[in-house]
Amino acid sequence: MSGQQLTKTADMATFDRRNADWYIDKLVQALVFIGGISAIIFVVGIFVFITKEGLGFILDRFDFMEFFTSPYWYPADEDAPEYGILALIAGTASVTGLAMVVAIPFSLGAAIFIAEFATGKTRETLKVLVELLAAIPSVAWGFIGLTIMNPLIIEFFDVPVGLNVLNAGIILGLMAAPIMTSIAEDALKAVPDRYREAAEAMGATRWQVIYKTVLPAAKNGLLGAVLLGVGRGFGETMAVLMATGHSINIPGSVFDSVRALTATIAAELGETAVGSDHYQVLFTIGIFLFLITFIINLTADLVVRGIRKG
Amino acid sequence: MFEASELNLRNHRVQRLYKLLFLLMTLLLIVPVMLILGTLIAKGGSVISIDFLFTSPTDGMTAGGLFPALFGTVWLVAVALLISVPLGIAAAIYLSEYAGNNWFTRIINLAIINLAGVPSIVHALFGVGAFVLFFGFGTSILAASLTLAIMTLPVVIVATRESLQAVPYAFREACWNMGATRWQTIRRVVLPNAISGILTGVILEVSRTSGETAPIMFTGAVFFTPFLPQGIFDQTMAMSLHLFVVSTQVPGVPENLPYGVALVLIAMVLLMNSISIVFRTWLRGKKKW
Numbered sequence: 172m173s174g175q176q177l178t179k180t181a182d183m184a185t186f187d188r189r190n191a192d193w194y195i196d197k198l199v200q201a202l203v204f205i206g207g208i209s210a211i212i213f214v215v216g217i218f219v220f221i222t223k224e225g226l227g228f229i230l231d232r233f234d235f236m237e238f239f240t241s242p243y244w245y246p247a248d249e250d251a252p253e254y255g256i257l258a259l260i261a262g263t264a265s266v267t268g269l270a271m272v273v274a275i276p277f278s279l280g281a282a283i284f285i286a287e288f289a290t291g292k293t294r295e296t297l298k299v300l301v302e303l304l305a306a307i308p309s310v311a312w313g314f315i316g317l318t319i320m321n322p323l324i325i326e327f328f329d330v331p332v333g334l335n336v337l338n339a340g341i342i343l344g345l346m347a348a349p350i351m352t353s354i355a356e357d358a359l360k361a362v363p364d365r366y367r368e369a370a371e372a373m374g375a376t377r378w379q380v381i382y383k384t385v386l387p388a389a390k391n392g393l394l395g396a397v398l399l400g401v402g403r404g405f406g407e408t409m410a411v412l413m414a415t416g417h418s419i420n421i422p423g424s425v426f427d428s429v430r431a432l433t434a435t436i437a438a439e440l441g442e443t444a445v446g447s448d449h450y451q452v453l454f455t456i457g458i459f460l461f462l463i464t465f466i467i468n469l470t471a472d473l474v475v476r477g478i479r480k481g
Numbered sequence: 482m483f484e485a486s487e488l489n490l491r492n493h494r495v496q497r498l499y500k501l502l503f504l505l506m507t508l509l510l511i512v513p514v515m516l517i518l519g520t521l522i523a524k525g526g527s528v529i530s531i532d533f534l535f536t537s538p539t540d541g542m543t544a545g546g547l548f549p550a551l552f553g554t555v556w557l558v559a560v561a562l563l564i565s566v567p568l569g570i571a572a573a574i575y576l577s578e579y580a581g582n583n584w585f586t587r588i589i590n591l592a593i594i595n596l597a598g599v600p601s602i603v604h605a606l607f608g609v610g611a612f613v614l615f616f617g618f619g620t621s622i623l624a625a626s627l628t629l630a631i632m633t634l635p636v637v638i639v640a641t642r643e644s645l646q647a648v649p650y651a652f653r654e655a656c657w658n659m660g661a662t663r664w665q666t667i668r669r670v671v672l673p674n675a676i677s678g679i680l681t682g683v684i685l686e687v688s689r690t691s692g693e694t695a696p697i698m699f700t701g702a703v704f705f706t707p708f709l710p711q712g713i714f715d716q717t718m719a720m721s722l723h724l725f726v727v728s729t730q731v732p733g734v735p736e737n738l739p740y741g742v743a744l745v746l747i748a749m750v751l752l753m754n755s756i757s758i759v760f761r762t763w764l765r766g767k768k769k770w
Binding site for chain 1: 492493495496499500502503504506507509510511513514517520521567568569570571572573574575576578579580588589590591592593594595596598599600601602603604605606607609610611614615631634635638662663664665667688689691692693694695698699721722724725728729739740743746747750751754755758
């Protein structure tokens with residue numbers, strides 16, 4: 172009996188897996204877990220820190236009605252500063268809206284061509300080109316708006332200023348389109364080939380296959396691509412700062428100069444004293460931008476997940 | 482024997498029409514940008530020379546080269562990579578090798594999507610609030626690079642996770658059956674098979690990081706400084722911000738100079754991307770499984 176127990180203890184000692192490798196394994200597991208949750212920490216951190224800087228304004232001066240419905244933005248006025256962001260929201264919305272008018276048809280069209288019509292070398296070349304277009308930095312796009320689009324618009328439409336909604340909208344559309352194209356193309360590729368084969372077996376032409384089978388099946392993914400494009404346009408900073416003309420306006424036409432929410436922060440943060448009302452209101456705009464993009468991204472994620480379930 | 486009916490013929494005409502339409506849309510997306518790049522080369526090409534790349538701006542930034550900006554961008558990118566690459570790879574290893582398919586993993590994925598989707602200027606505000614003020618780094622390369630690193634972290638995570646998941650599951654099972662621990666498996670089997678894919682992601686990250694402007698504007702990059710940075714607590718000039726400055730903030734800049742700066746910036750970014758793409762294509766051809 173006691174002999175048996177001895178053997179058992181000896182066995183356990185031999186097979187105790189907690190050697191150096193075991194401890195290293197656990198250590199690594201803990202380390203990569205920290206890496207894994209870092210994204211959560213950062214997102215929460217971004218919200219906490221911008222709220223911390225903007226909180227003073229929200230508690231003391233924030234007037235919901237004034238903030239969102241007044242078009243008067245005079246944060247630097249010493250006697251009677253006004254903090255209305257309606258005109259800035261209108262600026263961002265008009266530019267993003269026009270950008271989507273430009274980007275949605277072309278990016279979806281390009282995605283359909285690349286995913287469904289193009290083959291072999293053509294397809295690879297187009298994909299690489301689209302990927303390269305997506306890599307051009309936003310400050311370079313702003314520069315293009317400033318130096319190339321600006322005189323073109325003045326000459327073509329015979330208007331005094333070429334830095335306006337039209338300019339920024341086209342620039343932003345060209346910026347967003349490559350990203351939307353790749354996401355939309357992924358969504359089309361995610362449609363199983365047997366759908367296409369079944370439709371083709373019924374005698375459908377390529378276009379009928381696409382229109383009747385592939386597009387309905389990929390519709391959530393395509394919607395997700397559009398939403399991400401909207402989010403991207405909404406948050407774009409340097410290009411809209413340089414191409415909109417940066418003057419506060421509720422636009423009446425595409426030839427009016429406007430000013431975007433993001434651009435306002437970029438242009439004014441450097442001039443403000445840390446902790447001043449003006450400084451804090453810029454962080455309040457930041458909180459607003461953060462929440463809007465958070466909602467857009469969340470919606471896009473939920474929409475795209477819809478296809479995987481259904 | 483098979484005579485195409487009127488309906489068949491019409492269907493095919495319709496199909497050809499749509500194919501043409503979509504081809505046209507694709508070209509309309511690409512050609513204007515090619516024309517724009519052509520214009521940039523035509524106007525900026527004459528400015529670019531060895532001197533332009535390796536001298537400092539002179540005469541209130543209206544003449545001279547862009548060396549301090551180029552040098553500063555290298556600093557910013559290098560420090561940002563030192564932070565984001567280890568963190569991103571760790572996150573990708575966790576997501577690919579350890580995480581279960583549950584709500585917690587979903588939240589992490591959602592956080593990654595959001596981190597990529599938060600506007601760059603909000604990242605800048607975060608950098609100011611957290612690194613410049615709260616942690617007291619001041620406007621410095623460290624603060625700017627931390628901001629850049631957090632902003633571009635999703636690029637590394639997504640690319641690394643993809644290349645880890647491309648390693649067949651059977652490789653891992655074979656290794657576990659030999660009695661290896663999870664980490665031994667990852668280090669000896671998974672990572673060596675995924676390393677080139679990870680490198681592709683890192684090169685892409687370099688490209689993304691070097692073009693960003695808004696996140697570094699208030700955290701570490703300055704319009705002009707006569708000094709090259711000596712360490713991570715110095716301020717620096719940067720290529721992307723330099724383009725913004727010479728094209729909007731400095732009066733009396735000769736017309737071609739900003740084109741030259743834009744051209745160098747775009748060439749730098751596109752070169753990095755092309756390397757990453759070529760590398761990826763080469764890898765695909767080399768794949769053994």
